[in-house]
Amino acid sequence: MNQYTISALVSNKSGVLTRVASLFARRGYNIEALSVCKTEDPTLSRMTIVLNGDDYILAQMMKQMDKLIDVKKIKRMEDDAVYRELLLVKIRTDAAKRSEIFEISQIFRAKVVDVSPETTVLELTGKPSKLDGFVAMLLPYGIIELARTGVTAISRGTECIKDVTDYKEKI
Amino acid sequence: MKMIGADILINCLKEQGVKTVFGYPGGAVLDIYDAIYRDGTIEHILTSHEQGAAHAADGYARVTGTVGVCIATSGPGATNLVTGIATAYMDSIPVVAITGNVGLNFLGRDSFQEVDICGITMPITKHNFIVKDVNDLADTVREAFRIANSGRKGPVLIDILKNVQITEAEYTPEKPVAPKRKPVPAEALGEAVKAIAESERPLIMLGGGAIASEASKEIAALAKKLDAPVVCTLMGLGAFPASDPLFCGMMGMHGTATSAKLCMESDCIVAIGTRFSDRVALNRDKFAEGKQVVQIDIDAAEIDKNVPTTHWVLGDVGETLKTMLPLLPETKGRAFAARAKELMDKEKAKAKRIGLGEKIIAEAARLAPKDSVVATDVGQHQMWTAQFYPIEKPRTICTSGGLGTMGYGFGAAIGAAFGSGKHVVFVTGDGSFNMNLNELSTAVTQNLPITILLMNNRALGMVRQWQKIFYQRRFSQTDVKKKTDYVKFAESFGATGLCITKEEEIEPVLKKAFSLSSPVLVDCRISSDENVLPMIKPGQTYDKIMTEMEEK
Numbered sequence: 242m243n244q245y246t247i248s249a250l251v252s253n254k255s256g257v258l259t260r261v262a263s264l265f266a267r268r269g270y271n272i273e274a275l276s277v278c279k280t281e282d283p284t285l286s287r288m289t290i291v292l293n294g295d296d297y298i299l300a301q302m303m304k305q306m307d308k309l310i311d312v313k314k315i316k317r318m319e320d321d322a323v324y325r326e327l328l329l330v331k332i333r334t335d336a337a338k339r340s341e342i343f344e345i346s347q348i349f350r351a352k353v354v355d356v357s358p359e360t361t362v363l364e365l366t367g368k369p370s371k372l373d374g375f376v377a378m379l380l381p382y383g384i385i386e387l388a389r390t391g392v393t394a395i396s397r398g399t400e401c402i403k404d405v406t407d408y409k410e411k412i
Numbered sequence: 413m414k415m416i417g418a419d420i421l422i423n424c425l426k427e428q429g430v431k432t433v434f435g436y437p438g439g440a441v442l443d444i445y446d447a448i449y450r451d452g453t454i455e456h457i458l459t460s461h462e463q464g465a466a467h468a469a470d471g472y473a474r475v476t477g478t479v480g481v482c483i484a485t486s487g488p489g490a491t492n493l494v495t496g497i498a499t500a501y502m503d504s505i506p507v508v509a510i511t512g513n514v515g516l517n518f519l520g521r522d523s524f525q526e527v528d529i530c531g532i533t534m535p536i537t538k539h540n541f542i543v544k545d546v547n548d549l550a551d552t553v554r555e556a557f558r559i560a561n562s563g564r565k566g567p568v569l570i571d572i573l574k575n576v577q578i579t580e581a582e583y584t585p586e587k588p589v590a591p592k593r594k595p596v597p598a599e600a601l602g603e604a605v606k607a608i609a610e611s612e613r614p615l616i617m618l619g620g621g622a623i624a625s626e627a628s629k630e631i632a633a634l635a636k637k638l639d640a641p642v643v644c645t646l647m648g649l650g651a652f653p654a655s656d657p658l659f660c661g662m663m664g665m666h667g668t669a670t671s672a673k674l675c676m677e678s679d680c681i682v683a684i685g686t687r688f689s690d691r692v693a694l695n696r697d698k699f700a701e702g703k704q705v706v707q708i709d710i711d712a713a714e715i716d717k718n719v720p721t722t723h724w725v726l727g728d729v730g731e732t733l734k735t736m737l738p739l740l741p742e743t744k745g746r747a748f749a750a751r752a753k754e755l756m757d758k759e760k761a762k763a764k765r766i767g768l769g770e771k772i773i774a775e776a777a778r779l780a781p782k783d784s785v786v787a788t789d790v791g792q793h794q795m796w797t798a799q800f801y802p803i804e805k806p807r808t809i810c811t812s813g814g815l816g817t818m819g820y821g822f823g824a825a826i827g828a829a830f831g832s833g834k835h836v837v838f839v840t841g842d843g844s845f846n847m848n849l850n851e852l853s854t855a856v857t858q859n860l861p862i863t864i865l866l867m868n869n870r871a872l873g874m875v876r877q878w879q880k881i882f883y884q885r886r887f888s889q890t891d892v893k894k895k896t897d898y899v900k901f902a903e904s905f906g907a908t909g910l911c912i913t914k915e916e917e918i919e920p921v922l923k924k925a926f927s928l929s930s931p932v933l934v935d936c937r938i939s940s941d942e943n944v945l946p947m948i949k950p951g952q953t954y955d956k957i958m959t960e961m962e963e964k
Contacts, residue, residue, distance in 0.1 A: 256542075260534060267535050297716075304713035310539040310559060412563050412594060412710050412727060 244273065245292045245299045246318040246394050248402055252311040253279050253286040260309055261288065268305060270298050274391035285313065287402075289393045307408040314405045318394045327364070327390045328372045329354070333383040334361040342382060349375045360385060413583055417546040417576040418447035420583045421510070422454065424553035428588050430481050431455060432472065432830050434465035434823075436492075438485020439525060440512030443577035457830065457858065459823065460850035462489050466496020467823025467848075469507045471810045472831040475785055477626065479506045479560050480827060486513045487525030490571070491532065495817055498536040500567040502814025503647060504620060506560040507567040508553075509533075515574035516544055529571050538566030544573055546581040554586065562591045564711040565624055593625075596727040596735045604723040605739045607704045611680030613748040614640040617663060620647030620813065621685015621709060623806045627730035628652070631684065634733055639743045640682070641752035643671040645692050646798055647813040648685070654802030658749060660756050664692040666795040669946050670755040672954040677751070680704040685729045687711075688718040689814065690950070698953045708732045766800070767942040769793065769867045772918055773839060774800040776865055779922045781835040785828045786810070789821035789844030792873035793865075795944040797839045808832075819847030822864075826851060829860040835929065836862045842894065843872040849901075852931065856906040861929040866898055871940035880963050881949070891940065902933035911935045 251257050258277060265272050273291040280287050292302060299317065306312050318324075334342050339361065346353060346363055349371065355362035365375050369392050376387065396402070415423070421444060425433070432455045437445045448456050459465040462484040469480030480500075484493050490511040500507045514523045530542045539559050541552050549572065556568040608614055616635055622628070622644075628651055635642050635658050642652045643663040652659055661668030663675065675681070681700055685708065686692070693699035696718045707714075707721040708729055715724045725732050766774070773796050786801055787810040788794040794811055803809050810824040822845070825838035845866055855862050867873075876890040899909030908928060912921050912935070925932040947958045 256530070256534075259531070263534055301713065301717060304715075308564075308711070308713060408712055409563065412712075 242293055243295060245294070246322075246324065246392065247290045247292060247303060247306070248316055248318050248394060249288045249290070249306060249312050250280070250285050250314040250402055251288055252313065253284055254311065257286070257311045260311060261290075261306060264305055264309065265302070268301065270294060270302055276391040276393050289391070291392055304408070310409070313407055314402050316402050316405050319396060319400070322394050322396045324368050324392050324394045325366055326369050326372055326392045327366050328375065328387070329362060329364055330376065330379060330387045331360055331362045331385040332379055333359060333385055335359065338382060342379075345375075345378050349378075351375060414580050415583050416443070416447075416578055416580050417549050417572065418443040418578070419451075420546070420549050420581065421553060421572065421577075422447045422451045423583060423585065424550050425454060425481065427554070427586060428479065428557045430479070432457060433481040433483055434459055434468040434472070434827065435483030436462050436465055436485070436489060438489045438512070440486035440514060440574055441483060441489075443574070444483065444510070444512060444572070457826070457854070459826070459854050461848065462492030463496055463819065464823040464826065464848055464851040464854060466493040466507070466509065467499065467817075467820050468827035468830070469509070470496060470500045470505050471787060471824030471827025473500070473505050473507055473827075474810045474824070475807050475828045475831040477807060479508055479557055481508050481510065483510045485525065486511060486529070487527045489525075490527055490529040494532060494536070495819075496823065497533055497567045497569065499812050499815045499817045499820055501536045501538070503812065504565050504624060505567065506565040508556050508560050509567060509569045511569065511571045512577065513542070513571050513573050517575070519573065529569065533569050536567070537569050540569040540571070542571040542573070543576050546576045546579040549576055549581070550583060550586075554588065557588065558591070593728045593731050596725065596732045598735055598739065600727060601725055601732070601736055601739070602723055604706045604725055605736055607706055607723050608638070608680060608682055609741050611704055613678045614638055614680040614682055615674050615678035616640050616642045617681055617683045617686055618642065618644045618648035618651040619684065619686025620645070621729050622648050622651035623685075625685060625710070625729035626806070627684075627733060628806050630730050630733035630737065633737055634740075637737065637740055637742050639746040639749045641674055641749055643667070643674065645686050645689070645813070646811060649798060650803040650806040650808050653804045655804060657753060660752050662798050665694060665948050665950070666799065666944050666946065668756070668759055668799075669957055669959055670752065670759050672946070672948065672957045673755055674752055676954050678703060678748070680706065683707045685709060687714045690718070693719050694948050695951055695953045767938065768915060769869075769936065769938040769942050770796045770800050771915060772865060772867075772912060772922070772936050772938075773797055775918045775922055776837055776839075777801040779919070779926055780837050780863070781926055783808070784835040784837050785832045787821045787825035787828050787836055787838045789840040790816045790818045791841045791844055792877065792942065792944050793839050793841045793844075793867040795874075796867075801837075801839070818844040820844075822848045822851040822855070825862050826854055826858070826860060829862055834861075835926070836860070837865065838862050839865045840867065841873060842866060842868045842870060843892065846894070852902065852905045852907055852933070855931040859930050862931050863925045864931070864933040865936055866933060867936050867938055868898060869938050869940040869942065870894060873940065873942070874944065876940065877943050880943075880961070885963065898933055898935040902931075907931040907933055909933050909935065911937065913937045
């Protein structure tokens with residue numbers, strides 16, 4: 242089982258997320274993570290999908306997605322692309338533990354975004370693996386709640402998703 | 413000019429050249445029906461049930477090659493279209509389904525006859541739209557037709573809210589853009605030409621894509637140039653003339669024994685517009701093991717989906733062949749073609765012991781008016797039709813391949829009658845017929861030249877056959893034993909009812925039936941123990957073909 246990241250430019254319309262998600266469900270493929278938001282062009286959203294599977298599933302999924310009228314561009318993200326994810330985590334922290342938490346946060350360059358007598362909320366951006374490491378360090382302190390955005394990715398250098406040819410233009 | 417949404421819709425349909433639509437009125441499409449009434453130029457065929465309308469639009473599209481249109485109201489009207497839309501989707505048939513829905517101020521409030529038909533049809537349409545603003549209507553309709561009839565074709569649904577139908581907007585007529593087939597450059601062929609040219613025993617395999625692409629001429633040229641045998645999947649029937657000496661019948665679960673042998677012996681399968689479904693490539697891993705597989709398809713997702721290819725070309729089948737043909741060397745007197753002919757002749761000679769149902773169908777093919785169109789339902793009679801009714805031309809058979817929709821045939825026959833203007837031979841079984849026999853009233857009202865050959869075995873024959881093979885003759889719910897008198901039934905609907913009970917009656921009864929150009933139902937009393945053979949069991953390889961019944 243491998244993990245692949247697919248990026249897609251899709252129409253910024255209601256229902257598009259349902260189309261993509263139901264396509265995955267219908268074909269029996271699993272989405273590990275999905276993030277979506279509009280781009281600099283308000284008519285387009287960018288979707289980043291993390292897919293677990295093999296090369297067959299990846300190829301099928303990309304081709305099936307490419308057939309959707311609302312999917313304009315699609316590409317598999319390179320291994321060396323920039324991958325980032327945002328994490329917000331709320332930890333139980335009394336006065337005694339607070340400095341330890343702050344110390345760990347400094348090592349990971351996480352930001353303290355909220356403090357109360359019993360809790361601390363931390364924010365961290367980075368590769369998913371870095372976020373995993375951070376969470377592992379915090380687990381012993383008692384995580385009250387946690388929210389991750391799912392990974393988003395962009396190619397390095399001049400490589401750009403807009404340069405991909407839309408399958409529907411090819412045929 | 414300014415007009416209400418309902419009138420914009422009618423004008424957009426006319427822009428697209430729509431002359432006939434199939435549908436059923438209701439609350440949420442009252443304004444559309446009012447517009448149809450006031451316009452008066454579009455022929456609207458009222459079916460008995462929305463499902464019939466959806467299948468009719470499908471049948472119309474299959475015989476004409478243009479987009480079929482059906483209309484239904486919101487809620488149950490819309491959900492009744494679902495089976496028809498799914499049938500069209502599985503077989504890549506261009507259909508535009510138009511539904512009404514409640515107004516925007518009632519949407520999402522569980523209003524009367526409100527249903528999320530876009531959500532329901534999302535996985536069974538190529539695309540669908542909900543139109544909430546009248547200013548989007550015209551372009552949406554144009555886009556729907558473009559999507560339905562381009563690339564790999566398929567159904568598109570447009571859900572039009574009530575407020576859109578009654579609100580005025582500016583309408584500017586536009587000429588539709590004819591669907592363009594992109595030429596396929598020689599570079600796109602890769603090594604495919606080499607693989608075909610170097611093969612000794614190429615087998616040409618045709619699927620529904622060969623029909624959709626109108627590629628019969630190129631396919632005939634390919635078969636001739638290669639001197640290679642040709643087989644069709646159920647969906648490909650008609651893409652190559654059944655009377656051609658190179659034609660070796662249907663391929664797959666109930667294909668000819670010849671096609672199975674040739675497939676095993678071939679060293680190169682040239683797969684044209686076919687997706688290697690599990691009814692053809694029953695064992696997808698072993699189907700083409702060790703062979704060259706050249707797949708030509710317009711849908712990238714079909715390449716390597718079921719059977720891995722060695723070479724593939726992405727593009728329109730006809731365009732691909734146009735580019736490919738001059739590059740292929742001409743072969744004459746190919747030994748494999750001679751082998752195919754020998755096998756086929758032997759198989760035809762052996763086929764004399766066929767059952768009454770098969771004989772009726774074979775005789776119908778001989779006696780039916782020239783250029784008749786065939787429609788079938790799903791089951792044993794469907795396979796017998798595929799086996800014993802030679803299909804000579806593309807777009808002359810309507811049959812539900814992918815979805816296997818019992819009840820498809822009557823609607824399709826009605827659509828085919830309007831689309832072709834020809835006599836329609838509608839072969840059905842008593843199981844399938846009972847699902848949508850209400851459409852007999854439509855056929856009678858419209859006085860359509862439809863001859864219904866009802867293979868009445870008082871059983872669900874195909875399922876029963878499987879119970880014989882796999883379930884030790886435990887005939888669970890398949891001996892239906894209906895007491896219906898189909899002759900009286902036909903007469904009560906205003907059709908002619910006839911009956912065949914034995915072989916001697918076939919010719920006189922069929923002659924009488926075909927002499928009438930109005931709906932005729934022929935109750936063909938066949939045994940419930942007739943089988944469809946040959947048969948390859950699901951998941952089996954082609955060498956395990958069953959030519960005699962084997963029961964567990």
